[in-house]
Amino acid sequence: MANPTAAMLVIGDEILSGRTQDANTHHLAQELTKAGIDLREVRVVPDVQSEIVEAVNTLRAKYTHVFTSGGIGPTHDDITADSIAAAFGVSIGIRADARDLLASNYAGGEADLTEARLRMARIPEGAKLIVNAISKAPGFSMENVHVMAGVPAIFVVMLEALLPSLTHGQPVVSRTIRLDMPESQVAEALADIANDFADLSIGSYPFSMYGKYGTNIVVRGIDETLVNDAAAAVALAFGDYANDD
Amino acid sequence: MANPTAAMLVIGDEILSGRTQDANTHHLAQELTKAGIDLREVRVVPDVQSEIVEAVNTLRAKYTHVFTSGGIGPTHDDITADSIAAAFGVSIGIRADARDLLASNYAGGEADLTEARLRMARIPEGAKLIVNAISKAPGFSMENVHVMAGVPAIFVVMLEALLPSLTHGQPVVSRTIRLDMPESQVAEALADIANDFADLSIGSYPFSMYGKYGTNIVVRGIDETLVNDAAAAVALAFGDYANDD
Numbered sequence: 001m002a003n004p005t006a007a008m009l010v011i012g013d014e015i016l017s018g019r020t021q022d023a024n025t026h027h028l029a030q031e032l033t034k035a036g037i038d039l040r041e042v043r044v045v046p047d048v049q050s051e052i053v054e055a056v057n058t059l060r061a062k063y064t065h066v067f068t069s070g071g072i073g074p075t076h077d078d079i080t081a082d083s084i085a086a087a088f089g090v091s092i093g094i095r096a097d098a099r100d101l102l103a104s105n106y107a108g109g110e111a112d113l114t115e116a117r118l119r120m121a122r123i124p125e126g127a128k129l130i131v132n133a134i135s136k137a138p139g140f141s142m143e144n145v146h147v148m149a150g151v152p153a154i155f156v157v158m159l160e161a162l163l164p165s166l167t168h169g170q171p172v173v174s175r176t177i178r179l180d181m182p183e184s185q186v187a188e189a190l191a192d193i194a195n196d197f198a199d200l201s202i203g204s205y206p207f208s209m210y211g212k213y214g215t216n217i218v219v220r221g222i223d224e225t226l227v228n229d230a231a232a233a234v235a236l237a238f239g240d241y242a243n244d245d
Numbered sequence: 246m247a248n249p250t251a252a253m254l255v256i257g258d259e260i261l262s263g264r265t266q267d268a269n270t271h272h273l274a275q276e277l278t279k280a281g282i283d284l285r286e287v288r289v290v291p292d293v294q295s296e297i298v299e300a301v302n303t304l305r306a307k308y309t310h311v312f313t314s315g316g317i318g319p320t321h322d323d324i325t326a327d328s329i330a331a332a333f334g335v336s337i338g339i340r341a342d343a344r345d346l347l348a349s350n351y352a353g354g355e356a357d358l359t360e361a362r363l364r365m366a367r368i369p370e371g372a373k374l375i376v377n378a379i380s381k382a383p384g385f386s387m388e389n390v391h392v393m394a395g396v397p398a399i400f401v402v403m404l405e406a407l408l409p410s411l412t413h414g415q416p417v418v419s420r421t422i423r424l425d426m427p428e429s430q431v432a433e434a435l436a437d438i439a440n441d442f443a444d445l446s447i448g449s450y451p452f453s454m455y456g457k458y459g460t461n462i463v464v465r466g467i468d469e470t471l472v473n474d475a476a477a478a479v480a481l482a483f484g485d486y487a488n489d490d
Binding site: 041074 | 258261267270277283290318319322360361362364365432433448451452465
């Protein structure tokens with residue numbers, strides 16, 4: 001059976017303006033690879049409800065899972081929860097279990113829940129909470145859309161809480177062979193190998209180090225024996241130029 | 246007049262697998278902000294022609310410019326140029342000026358142009374070359390789609406060569422005010438200010454440092470006077486908690 005698929009949707013003007021560099025996508029990509037869930041697409045959209053709704057509805061129809069990051073804090077520009085409710089056509093309101101979680105984060109409990117803080121307890125009808133081990137304000141899963149925080153440390157713990165509950169696929173195995181030759185000299189022999197191992201993904205990534213050009217060959221696939229066979233074929237084809245990293 | 250708009254399309258399995266963290270988007274975002282071109286959307290797609298074609302055609306219809314990175318090297322997995330030709334419905338072949346540029350990069354000139362290297366001289370019909378000051382193999386602009394390399398150092402010099410030729414908008418001015426209070430305590434007063442300055446983008450970004458919670462307020466807009474007025478309103482509203490960074 002084919003592995004589950006996924007898309008990432010990053011919500012945030014601060015990424016598009018260049019103020020902040022998105023780190024959550026890279027973390028998600030690594031964790032999903034380990035879990036055998038294939039990340040197939042990433043989108044970054046601004047804090048604009050119509051853009052979020054359109055992206056969510058396109059991606060949730062196309063992939064097994066959609067992961068989002070950003071826009072679930074207490075301020076006026078945090079519009080992700082409302083946008084998800086709009087995308088699914090459901091209502092949204094303050095939920096008791098989410099409010100209790102929030103209250104547990106403040107010294108004064110319930111009494112400390114200002115209007116702004118209560119915004120973080122607004123959850124679309126029918127969603128399932130995602131635990132936030134750091135600051136309590138929960139994320140949520142609405143069907144196959146998993147809504148998490150933009151702050152990287154919180155994104156990490158939310159994903160850690162969520163991932164074990166999703167069906168995993170077969171992890172993709174990868175082998176990297178470093179070749180001490182420029183990519184253009186690698187291309188022909190590599191194309192033949194890629195042809196022989198059509199079920200694998202074989203990528204080539206040029207680099208330069210100490211003024212010398214080299215190429216990393218990355219062989220990826222679910223069948224470990226096949227991946228090892230392809231890596232061996234690469235090593236054989238390039239002989240002394242090959243270094244198995 | 247409204248500023249030109251843009252989307253970034255990152256092409257590469259290595260980003261989606263988590264092997265590599267994309268750095269080109271962040272660089273592009275910063276450069277476009279300086280040039281007054283609004284980056285509105287980012288997509289990352291795999292090395293699959295149908296996915297690239299669909300993304301290119303959607304984005305080029307929606308934004309003034311589309312910038313792409315990745316997939317223009319010499320190997321079998323470099324399919325961006327062919328995908329762009331397919332997206333525009335034009336032919337693609339080895340172009341003399343691109344071949345001459347490539348030849349200039351090798352000691353043996355023309356004689357060193359192997360079949361693999363010549364792949365990098367394949368340019369869609371009607372495109373304009375983008376200079377590559379590092380390794381010569383050019384990028385190209387096909388109408389409003391600007392196709393550049395994935396290797397960050399080369400992406401940087403290609404963008405440097407391209408950007409002066411594009412119509413710039415009014416640069417967005419931003420001011421950041423650091424508040425020594427958690428985001429949830431900032432929310433209500435900030436919403437009022439955002440309301441008063443509806444033409445500006447006012448974002449709030451929580452952080453923690455040395456175990457204390459703080460919030461960066463970022464005011465952005467084209468009208469510098471208005472941006473300064475809004476920043477002053479934030480500083481006034483939060484008094485001693487405000488630090489103008």
